[in-house]
Amino acid sequence: MQVKQKKLNTLEPTILDKLFKLSERNTSAKTEILAGITTFMTVSYIIFVNPLILSEAGIPKEAALAATIYSTVFCTLLMALWANFPVVVGPGMGLNAFFTYTVVIGQGLSWQTGLGAVFISGVCFFILSVTGIREKLVNGVPNTLKSAMGVGIGIFIAFIGFKNAGIIVANESNFVGLGNITSGGPLLAVVGLIIAAVLMALRVRGALIISIFAIAIISMATGFSAVPTSIHNVASLSIPSISDTFMQMDLKGAIAYGIFSVIFSFTIVELFDSLATLISLSKKANLVDKNGKIPNLNRALTADAIGTMVSAIFGSTALNTYVENATGIAEGGRTGLKALVVAVLFALGLFFAPLVNIIPSVATAPILILIGSLMLSEIKNIDFEDFTNVVPAFLTIIMMPLTYSIAEGMAFGFISYTLLKLVTGKYKEVHWIMYFVSIAFIINFIMLNN
Numbered sequence: 444m445q446v447k448q449k450k451l452n453t454l455e456p457t458i459l460d461k462l463f464k465l466s467e468r469n470t471s472a473k474t475e476i477l478a479g480i481t482t483f484m485t486v487s488y489i490i491f492v493n494p495l496i497l498s499e500a501g502i503p504k505e506a507a508l509a510a511t512i513y514s515t516v517f518c519t520l521l522m523a524l525w526a527n528f529p530v531v532v533g534p535g536m537g538l539n540a541f542f543t544y545t546v547v548i549g550q551g552l553s554w555q556t557g558l559g560a561v562f563i564s565g566v567c568f569f570i571l572s573v574t575g576i577r578e579k580l581v582n583g584v585p586n587t588l589k590s591a592m593g594v595g596i597g598i599f600i601a602f603i604g605f606k607n608a609g610i611i612v613a614n615e616s617n618f619v620g621l622g623n624i625t626s627g628g629p630l631l632a633v634v635g636l637i638i639a640a641v642l643m644a645l646r647v648r649g650a651l652i653i654s655i656f657a658i659a660i661i662s663m664a665t666g667f668s669a670v671p672t673s674i675h676n677v678a679s680l681s682i683p684s685i686s687d688t689f690m691q692m693d694l695k696g697a698i699a700y701g702i703f704s705v706i707f708s709f710t711i712v713e714l715f716d717s718l719a720t721l722i723s724l725s726k727k728a729n730l731v732d733k734n735g736k737i738p739n740l741n742r743a744l745t746a747d748a749i750g751t752m753v754s755a756i757f758g759s760t761a762l763n764t765y766v767e768n769a770t771g772i773a774e775g776g777r778t779g780l781k782a783l784v785v786a787v788l789f790a791l792g793l794f795f796a797p798l799v800n801i802i803p804s805v806a807t808a809p810i811l812i813l814i815g816s817l818m819l820s821e822i823k824n825i826d827f828e829d830f831t832n833v834v835p836a837f838l839t840i841i842m843m844p845l846t847y848s849i850a851e852g853m854a855f856g857f858i859s860y861t862l863l864k865l866v867t868g869k870y871k872e873v874h875w876i877m878y879f880v881s882i883a884f885i886i887n888f889i890m891l892n893n
Contacts (some may be wrong), residue, residue, distance in 0.1 A: 463527055463778040468730075470777040475529075478776030479784025482531055484649035485767040486785070489515070489533055490792050491655060492807045493759070496539045496603075500547040500554045502688060502758060508796050509683040510758035512789050518750025518762055519786040523779035526742035529728055529772060530721070531785040532750055535763030536814055537596040537849065540603055542760040545848040552696070558688075558755045559697030565751030565761070572744040583876030588856055590824040591836035595843035595852050597818025602844040604811030607804045608632030627667045628805045631658055635809035643813065648770070651810050658806035668803045683796040688758020721747075721764050728772045766817070831867055835860035854884035 459465060459472050494507035502510075515533035522528045546557045571577035605611040609629040614620030622629050635658040642650035662668040721744070725737045750762045771781055826832040839856030843849050861881040864873045 459780060462524075463780045465778060465780070468777040470775055472780065474775040475778055475780035476784050478529070478771035478774040479781040480788070481648055481774045482768055482771030482776065482781065483785045483788040484652065485770045486531055486533070486765050487649070487788075487792070488651040488655060488807070488810050489536070489765075490789070490795075491802045492536070492810055493534045493539055495802070495804055495807055496543050497554075497760065500543040500557065502554050505683045505796050506685050506687040506758055509685045509793065510688050510754070512793055513685065513757045514750060514754035514759045514762060515789050516786045517753050518746060519782050519789070521746035521750065522743060523782035523786060526739045526746050527779040528721075528725075528730075528739065528743045528746075529776040529778055529781040530724055530743075530764050530768045531782055531789075532747060532762050532764050533789075534754065534759045535761060535765075536600055536811070538761040538763060540596075540600055541849045544603065545850055549848055553693065555691050555693040556696035557760075558692035558758065559694040561761050562692045562752055562755035563694065563697055565748055565755060568751055569745065569748035572741065572748045575741070577744060580876055583874035584880075585832070585860065585872075585874075585877075586824060587826050587832040587836050588839060588860060590821040591839040591856055592853060593818050593821035594825075595840040595856075596849055597815040597821075598840060599815070599843040599847075599849060599852070600818070601812045601815025604808045604815065607811065608808035609805070610808075627665070628803075631662055631665075631667060631803075632805045632808045634658065634661065635806060636812055639809050639813055651813070654809060655802060655806045658809070659802050662803050662806065663801070667805075668801065671797075671801050682793045685758055690756055691758060692755050724764065724766075724768050724772060728777050730777070831860070831863040831869060834863060854888065857881045857884055 463475070465471060465475070490508060490511060493511045494502075494504045497507040497511075498504045511534055515531065518532040519530075522530055522532055542557050542561065546552055546560060547554050568577070571580065602611070609622045609626070610624055610632060611619055612622040624630060624633060635654050638657055639650055639654035642653060647653070659668070663670045721737075721740065725731060725740070731737055747762060747764065754760065754762050768776075771785075825836045835856045838859050839852050841852075842855045843852030846852060857877065858881045861873055861877050864870055
């Protein structure tokens with residue numbers, strides 16, 4: 444028995460090394476596992492935040508939670524075992540807001556039609572990825588607009604957080620105003636914001652998920668939300684069903700409503716989000732070779748596209764690569780083993796599905812605000828010296844929260860950039876991609892208003 448055990452002990456590292464190229468990337472199984480745990484602690488908030496956002500679109504909470512976990516596990520396993528990338532991929536913050544507030548609530552579509560649009564955009568995404576067009580499309584968009592999109596989405600997400608917390612409310616005289624922050628909900632959200640911000644400033648792992656549970660407990664202790672009556676309200680041995688959302692996407696409805704109005708916007712939002720994040724994280728993980736290329740990048744992009752289609756089938760929204768992956772990479776994560784660990788931990792989260800029903804929105808609202816604040820860092824990459832860059836960047840950023848639509852903010856930015864460059868004689872700075880996208884957005888405006 445001891446001889447067999449020794450053989451197993453010597454064989455196991457070899458298998459991991461061969462599968463994930465640990466030695467080649469100067470890492471170890473222990474480092475990758477710790478990096479995976481760290482990453483999970485920083486992204487696990489999505490298990491509770493995403494279902495709450497999707498539930499506002501009418502999707503049942505527990506089904507949305509299960510779909511969130513299934514889609515995250517599926518795509519993260521693809522990243523781990525096929526692309527050997529140290530990243531977790533799941534329903535994106537910003538993409539879920541776009542789905543709920545722009546597509547479903549904003550345009551009055553059913554969530555089934557919205558899922559149909561997600562699936563078709565995933566197909567478009569897949570075609571663009573496998574043909575290599577996706578990377579070329581992204582390269583055609585100026586860095587100023589890419590950065591402005593990130594900032595605008597951040598402000599939009601933060602605005603949703605303030606709204607969900609009751610800190611910002613509707614006001615008849617000036618559209619929006621400050622809510623009663625001394626009342627229960629807003630006060631709890633402010634406390635949660637302070638807790639999360641302090642923990643993040645102290646670099647505490649799992650700061651966001653700790654804040655969510657802290658406010659949920661305080662909320663129950665103060666009587667603001669109900670206390671679970673049994674252990675079954677907190678954890679369950681039965682896995683939640685996705686029968687309410689599985690294969691419920693309405694493809695005909697999405698196509699009938701209009702390719703440009705929804706599907707095009709989804710594709711554009713997804714297009715620039717994941718690629719920029721993947722490239723940034725790859726550089727941080729030292730995965731760029733001597734020729735400046737990232738090994739298996741096309742596989743990672745294709746996995747992302749396949750994951751979006753599968754996510755729609757399960758009943759969740761489009762996927763992207765979380766920027767929080769940087770925490771695990773900072774801990775030394777360099778391979779797909781890190782992603783595999785995260786996928787396993789997310790799968791275990793299925794047994795805690797009942798928690799989603801006892802987590803109040805005031806506990807997750809501060810997380811949206813903080814995520815929005817983190818996305819402001821992109822503003823440093825905007826070129827403020829050239830006024831033909833400043834105006835489009837400003838319109839992109841400001842119009843997202845003001846129109847309550849990521850797509851419309853992008854439209855103002857793309858169209859104004861192209862027009863300003865043309866009128867001022869700087870047409871050589873405009874890539875042909877910008878003409879195509881700007882015309883598509885103009886057609887979209889015409890279709891929506893006729």
